[in-house]
Amino acid sequence: MKNKAIIIFILLTFVLSGCSKSDVSKSEVDLKSSDSAQSSEIKKESSDVKIDYNKVKPNELGKIMVLMYHNIGQEESTWVRTPDNFRKDLNTLYEKKYRTISLNDYASGNINTEAGFTPVVITFDDGNENNFRVFEENGDIKIDPNCAIGILEEFKKSHPDFDTTATFFLNSNIFNQPEYVDYKLNFLLENGYDIGNHTLYHTDLSKSDKDTIQKAIVQEIEVINKYVKDYSVNTLALPFGGKPQGDDYIYAIKGGYDSISYNNNAVLLVGWDPYKSPYHKNFDFSKIHRVRASETNVDNVGLYDWLNKFDENKQIRYISDGDSNTICIPNNYEDVLNKDIKDKIIVTY
Template sequence: MKRYLSLAVAVGMLSFTGCSNIQDNANADESSQIVQHQPAEKDATSEKDQAKRLSGSELQELSVNELGEVMVLMYHSIGYPETTWTRTPENFEMDLEELYSRGFRAISLTDYASGNIAVKAGFTPVVITFDDGNENNFKYIGGEDGNLVIDPACAVGIMENFKKKHPDFNATATFFVNANPFRNEAQAKDKISFLIQNNYDIGNHTFGHADLSKTDSEETKKQLANIVKLVNSYAPEYEVSTLALPFGGLPDEDNRAAVYSGTYEGVSYENKCVLRVGWDPYKSPFHKQFDALNVHRVRASETNVDNVGLYDWLKRYDEGKKTRFISDGDPSTIAIPEGFAEVLREDISDMEVITY
């Protein structure tokens, strides 16, 4: 299929209902030590300079703290009208611009979960996720020459365009899919190949959007293995290793192990990162309480979020009520202010810890 990334006139978008049954936690803990953030004025430092070890005064000036929080943003549909589970194209682009201007830079979910934080000094990692694999996440429309082009009003189209304006943002996301990725079976292979080749990720959202709090081990394995089988039918070498729980539902403890790994009809899977439904930013991967199998998300919405949406948390960061992860620019080191060492993971042996 011939494809171009040039912009085309947007056509009407379909809106889909996203996950529901949220249990918000509007009283998330805000007692962590406050570190005021002053983002770097420029993001044009060469990679060679960024590799230079920062001095204590430089770390202090940038308010570096790699034990601060990371926002994992939860989106569903991109379309009209704006609702709890639908963000308009204009508002999604506004979100990206707001994050960019405030010194956030996108990283992949797998890099966050593994502690591979390759963000320039003075900047904060952010993870973008989409649940349900809706058509308005990745849609083709007819171009002026009759060829298919990426709809500039779908999530991928908006992020691809954002990359052109702000390549240093590293616009990327994980798309958690169900049985019919992006609601077009004929285009699924092409779309999944495009995403993988362009540094996006595909995650598991169960085959039938199942509430795993209501399934036994065998049904859980079936739901998860069938997504792996489906994705691998399009991309045989790709490893599906992340899961976003529909409705945030977990089985009881007797059946929970199947959420993390299992085998069904010869298809095996292992989820290295499991996402709950959203309410607050989550811990640094270097924090001793970080759990990659229980990652919280922030609802990227302004509708019915009850003070726990993206802009609510940005306000808390501005007011110094929460502490955000601020990078030292070196993925091989962990730089933290004095006083934070007590919450550092004790099992880190392959990275140098720097305090100032």
């Protein structure tokens, strides 16, 4: 009986020690030191996602494009894309393995883009009618197939894995069809789009005092909330790219006027280059850069210029690992990681 007790004790000790060795650290998974890394195929503990890291080569500290559009029109110019060229943009992004995400998800680091693909954010400024035009036919409201929403909705049907979405930054004249404002704003929210703030009168905040800044932002929130009462308008595209001066910049982020307060999750500048990963130690949600989505007068910093630079590895693009619970990066990127991020597992390889 004594020998049996000793054997049982030894077996239990072996089993318990084996379990403790298999526990994976929640702070970092070093792929090179694990047995699984020898085949470069790792099953992440945070989900059922399983990828070959050496094949996919995720880098979630690469750069992300926030595309800046204004108009969809019949004649191409600096701030206008023709319907055919906008369709070309979407097809090009799709073929080059880009997938859209919302601006709020980008700013908050909630990125679920499929493994091996790159997130991209689409934005439209000014709320022009060519962004969202409708007409009535036999008593039904129809969307103009050549406006931005018409093109995006058609692309969504033919490319469901593109995760089609965009943010529309609005002024006072919302899509320039007053009788359809309620329909349009509710359509946007019901179909996966977001509404952003561009101030009621397109106010240049770089020439405004703190009271004017807050009033301009709150007035637009009031107008939007007349139609979508409970919607939180928490993103701002600075009109003209005008940055409030000095300490007044804080009012682009948060403030209030007439008992209405705001707290923006993202503040966007006028564009010229892709911006940092939300996991980068120098990422600043209040000064997000954008890329001009055009081919005219872009001074070598337009959409296709940056696509070429990414293709030629002159810029490092964000490559997703497919799991929003992890941040997956090559070993030599650890020095630019924001070490204060506590709610995600860090994966290195």
